[in-house]
Amino acid sequence: MKPTLRSRTQRLLHGVDRESRFSLFVHLILAGAIVINVLAVIFDSVAALADRYFLWFAAIEIICSLIFMVEYGLRVWSAPDNPRFEGAYARLRYIFSPMALIDFIAILPIFLWLFTSIDLRFIRIVRLLRLLKFSRYSTGLELMLLVFRQQLGIFVAASAALACMLVFSAGAIYLAEHQAQPGKFANLLDALYWSVITLATVGYGDVVPITPFGKFLSSIISLTGIGIVAVPAGILASAFNAELRRRENEYRHQASRQLQGKRLTEQLRHKLRSHQEELGISDEQAQSILNDIREVHRAESNEILTCPHCHQPLHLDLQDTETTPPPQKP
Structure with a gap:
């Protein structure tokens, strides 16, 4: 039976296939986004750098957040093809799994930044939690x-x-x-x-x-x-x-x-x-x-x-x- 697009997506996001250049490229992009975003958060805490490179830090935050949102959406969509979550309410059970909660926390700061007036220092700390996503790699x-x-x-x-x-x-x-x-x-x-x-x-x-x-x-x-x-x-x-x-x-x-x-x-x-x-x-x-x-x-x-x-x-x-x-x- 030919694998479906959803099953191929699930296998692609589940782990690195070193025999596939596309798999290596995708996971390199995801891991690189995590590292770049965390470094941007660290340098953004320096007042002189935050004022001088505000647009750069904002662009990094938006681009990385979009990458994390696409990844999170694809993982939720392909969850029924994951052997751990197959069956009834597969997507719901995946959403409340530990790694899915970490993925959700990774995309949460962009919404807090755009739609709330929460202290930026709190948002910086939440953004640093994205480093937990690196446990996949x-x-x-x-x-x-x-x-x-x-x-x-x-x-x-x-x-x-x-x-x-x-x-x-x-x-x-x-x-x-x-x-x-x-x-x-x-x-x-x-x-x-x-x-x-x-x-x-x-x-x-x-x-x-x-x-x-x-x-x-x-x-x-x-x-x-x-x-x-x-x-x-x-x-x-x-x-x-x-x-x-x-x-x-x-x-x-x-x-x-x-x-x-x-x-x-x-x-x-x-x-x-x-x-x-x-x-x-x-x-x-x-x-x-x-x-x-x-x-x-x-x-x-x-x-x-x-x-x-x-x-x-x-x-x-x-x-x-x-x-x-x-x-x-x-």
């Missing part, structure tokens, strides 16, 4: 978002423990230092600021306990902060390592299936390269996996007779001379 960012989604429950639990510790330490240091430093520990909000800085092991030094009990308490809180803040980092590192191992195993399985009894032709090389980029496997890891697979196949080929032409295993039909009578002569 960065395997590392995609992997990080995936790990965060997978470990969301654990992160919530760790964050809850951290929040409890922040409140308790703020209350304790407030009781210890309020009378000695009423200007720096005037209320629990000031104490909470100190607690955040101390638990994060940053310690700006602008607010320092001066009472003996306050110093002792701050030492305990600082040591506790090292352990509590390190918990999410350890969870994230472990989750990253597990996801990378899973992707390596998946690539190994796909490569073994593709290379089973076959030579590494140029077509197979392109397929494996495509799998490698989808899974975010580095060239060194992929080459190491392929070398391991070759060694396994080489060891198996020493034990199994193969056809020199098709490289398929040969099955010999051996007859039992004791049970099978010899052929009769005429």
Whole structure:
């Protein structure tokens, strides 16, 4: 069945096809628009540049917004051909997906700028969120978002423990230092600021306990902060390592299936390269996996007779001379 225009559009926007120059060109335009727009937002925050190059910044904003709007419209239109959203209300389910919401945020500032009187500083911050669209073209960012989604429950639990510790330490240091430093520990909000800085092991030094009990308490809180803040980092590192191992195993399985009894032709090389980029496997890891697979196949080929032409295993039909009578002569 010949693919429809909608299905071709969906495949084009879903990922980069390195064998298609048109696909590379489209994704280069989209990625370039993101980078140029974010750089324009940064330079536009400089008053001298904003006044001097106002028309240039406005043109960049309008052109990039039009590109993002066309992309968003095409993604919504082609959503029913995406296997993740096919079925009833495919477009509606796509619109409320995380990446679609990011795409919507990317086109929102142009409407805020043209049709509202919202503070331009707020609009600049919203425009900077367009950098999140770059996660489509960065395997590392995609992997990080995936790990965060997978470990969301654990992160919530760790964050809850951290929040409890922040409140308790703020209350304790407030009781210890309020009378000695009423200007720096005037209320629990000031104490909470100190607690955040101390638990994060940053310690700006602008607010320092001066009472003996306050110093002792701050030492305990600082040591506790090292352990509590390190918990999410350890969870994230472990989750990253597990996801990378899973992707390596998946690539190994796909490569073994593709290379089973076959030579590494140029077509197979392109397929494996495509799998490698989808899974975010580095060239060194992929080459190491392929070398391991070759060694396994080489060891198996020493034990199994193969056809020199098709490289398929040969099955010999051996007859039992004791049970099978010899052929009769005429």
